Amino acid sequence: MKLAFKIAVRFLKSTKGQTALIALGIAVGVSVQIFIGSLIQGLQKSLVNKTIGNSSQITISSKSSDKLIDNYDAIVDTIKNSDDRIKNLSIVSDGPALIKNNSKTYSILLRGMNINDSDKIYNIKSSVYEGSIPKNEFEILVGKDLRDELNLNINDKVDVITNSGKLNTLTVTGFYDLKISTINKSWLLTDLSTVKKLFSTGNKITGIEMQVTDVFKADEIASDISAKIDNDMVKVDNWKAQNASLLSGLNGQSVSSYMIQVFVMISVVLGIASVLVVTVVQKSKQIGILKAMGIRDSQSSLIFLFEGFLLGIMGAILGVILGLVLSYIFTKFAVNPDGTPVVELYISYKFIGVSALIALLASTLAALIPARGSSKLNPIEVIRNA
Template sequence: MKLSFKIALRFLKSSKGQTLLIALGIAIGVSVQIFIGTLIQGLQKSLVDRTIGNQPQITLAAAEKDTRIEKSDELMASITKDRPEITAIAAAADGPALIHEGEDTYSVLVRGLDLASSDKIYGILDKIVEGSAPTADNEVLIGKDLSVESGISVGDELEVQANVMETKTLTVTGIFDLGVASINKSWAITTLPTAQGLFDYGDQVTGIELQVKDVFAADTLASTIQQTVGTEFTVDNWKDQNAQLLSGLSGQSVSSIMIQVFVMISVLLGIASILAITVVQKSKQIGILKAMGIRDKTSSLIFLFEGLLLGIVGAVLGILLGLGLAWSFATFALNPDGTPVVPLYLDRNFILLSAGVAVVAATIAALIPARNSSRLNPIEVIRNA
């Protein structure tokens, strides 16, 4: 085996141009894999973050219509017990209401939240563009679009009428911008006790919201939570509510895999054809070596080692080239606000897998030339040389 390795290395060095050509072919294949894979993963991560990154990924509500959740603290404690995959959990008391501002009336969804807990889900505190968060009862945040449309500003007092005909005067302490026009126009965020008092909920809440570490495992986690809480509650997850988004993400992944597969097939065929030519070119040397006593197995290993070495060199060059392409795209392809069109997302496991596939493919591509070399008859080769 050591002899085969040394001969393979010598063959590669003796044909430097050919060796460089094969290595570059492998490198380009690996770089395309890494670039496309990194681009698709970054795009998917960005899309998921923008759509559900600052939203609850699992929601829990009472199963019966027009009923609410009692003892929410105990229920949240049972949900989070022995589930480290839950990163945030918060209770919410929601209800429709009307805001009377002069002669105008605006329909809003009043959201009573424990801001300390809910901020881990929505990031509300970082998205207050004017004023500050409510710190006491009867204070409220409104969205930027509602503020512009109604003329309501920080410090104004609002007459808020609930669907139970309860009316409260709430003071606007701040304006938020969650980046979604419909939310900025329809949400009014207040403290949990304020909303409970406005809608006459007592100490009950309308829902419990969760975020998880792995958003794509939300459906599995939701099923286990459903078993914990029983049929008294319904547990929904974002995957069931966003079928079109999931279909788009799946389509991206499939297209990425197909491109990578065909790239590697073309690389494999290229390596096999060039190494097959190498067998012919080196047939005289192989014939002499066989005449000197090396075995067919040893001659076969020469070309397998060639494929392995070419695969390793090509994979290393491909990783460097692929990462360079991904970095360049993330650096120079920018939105008008200066942020990357697709953020750079590096998955070490994916990069190593791409390199490993290239090495294996290069080695497999050398099987046919290796088999051909083992069949060479040294007497005929030397006679016809």
Template sequence: MRLAFKIAARFLKSSKGQTILIVLGIAIGVSVQVFIGTLIQGLQKSLIDKTVGSSSQITVTSKNDNKVIKDWKSKIKDIKSLNVGINSVSAVADSSGFIKKGDKTEPILLRGVTFSAADSIYKISSNIVDGTKPSSDNEILVGKDLKKDMGLKLGDKVTILTPQGTRQEVKITGFYDLKVSSINKSWIITNLKTAQTIFNFGDNITSIEMQVDDVFKADIIAADIKSKLNESNLNVDNWKVENAATLSGLSGQSASSIMIQVFVLISVILGIASVLAITVMQKSKQLGILKAMGIKDRVASLIFLFEGLILGIFGAIFGVLIGLGLTYSFTKFALNPDGTPLVPLYFDYKFIVLSAFIAVASSTIAALIPAIKSSKLNPIEVIKNG
């Protein structure tokens, strides 16, 4: 085997121009795979982050007329006991109402949360643009768009009105920007107790919101949660049902990316196989002499398999470097109006390693045909017709 490797390396060195062209061909194929794959993954991650990255991916709600969930603490405990990839669980008490300041009144959704839990989903604390989050009852956060519409300031006292006729004066402690205009205009965020008191929920809540490690498994995890809770008066919804169009677009992107990569891979394999087949013809005299000196057919075959392996390794290394360079460059010149990358830089190292491995394996497999052809060479005929 060592002899076959040395001969393979010598053959490649003796035809440096041809070797460089093959390595370059493999590198271009790998770079296209890495560039397209990384670009699509970055685009998908960005889309997921914007769609459900900072929102509930699984939500438990009540089917009852009053929309409240009783004994919610034990239900959250049951959910957390499931080892299915749930990373955040937040209890929410919310309902529609109105906010009034002077002669201005706007419809709102008052959301009562436990900030330590809700932060892991909505990143509320990091999205406060002015002031601080509520530290006691009857304090609220207001979205920046609603602030602008109503001319609100920090420390202002406003009145929350409910459809049931309840009126509660609350104090504004901060303003937030969750990057969604409809939310910034309608959500009023407060602590759980304040919302429960204003809407007369008692110690009940209206929903349990969750995020998971793998967003594409949200439907499977939701089914596990529904089975665990086992209550007919509860709905367990997930983002995949609510965002079917987005999911379809992501699936289409993945399918197109895979197809492009497959066709690039096929072209690389055919190119390597054809060049190495020509090499067998070019090196037939040398192979004939080596066989006449006692080299076995198996060793002759290994020579070309090693050539394919060596070419694949160097092609994969250069291809990955070129692909990552192209991806990085793309994020520098393809920019949004605010200067942020059009597609965020995202490297999936497992995908990159897999692309390199596939390139090496494909290059080695492509060498099978010339390897088989070399093993069938008759040394006497080759030398005679040399």
């Protein structure tokens, strides 16, 4: 085996141009795999993050006619003890209301919550660009778009009409921007006690919101929660069931990415195999002499397997470097007007390692065809025809 390795190295050194060309071909294949894979993964994570990253991924709501959840403390305790994959949990109490401003009427949603708990889901505190979060009852945060519509300032009073027809006055303590126009225009954020008093819900809430450590396991976790709660008056929804079109798009992206990577690797394998087959013909005289000197067929086959292995190592290392360079260049040239990348590339060291390993295995396997051809060479005929 040691002799076969040394001969393989000598063969590669004797045709440096050819060796460099094959290694470059493997490198291009690996770099394309890494670049496309990282780009697709980055796009998927960006889409998921923008869609459900700062929102509830599992939501418990009521099936009752009043849409209220009673005895929610017991449900919350059951959830907290049911699955360690649940990382953030918040109780909310929502109620529809109207705001009248001059001749216009705006439909809004009053959202009562524990700001500290909900902040872990919605990043409310960091989204407040002016003023502060409510500290007392009947204080509210107003979204950026609604503020512009109503021309509001800090400490302004807002008259809100609830579904009971009662007029209530709330004080503006700050303004938020959650980067979603529909939310900025419709949500008024306040504490739980304010909403409970405005809508006379007593010690009841309208929902329990959660985020999980693995967003793609949300449906599985939701099913477990539903089974453990065992309450016919509540339902457990998850983001995957509510975003079927998004999941379909993500699956389509993954399939297209895998297909591209497979065909790239097939072309690399065919390229390596064809070049090494030619090498067998080119080196047939040397192989014939080596066989006449006593080298076994298995050792002659190992020579080309080692060549494929060494070419795979060189190509994989160079390919990883090229792939990372391509990814870096992409983030510098494909940018939004504010200078941020159009797509945040996701660099997974595991994915890079797997891509390099696949290239190494592929190049070694590609050498099986020429290795088999070299083992069948008859030294007497080779030398006679040389």
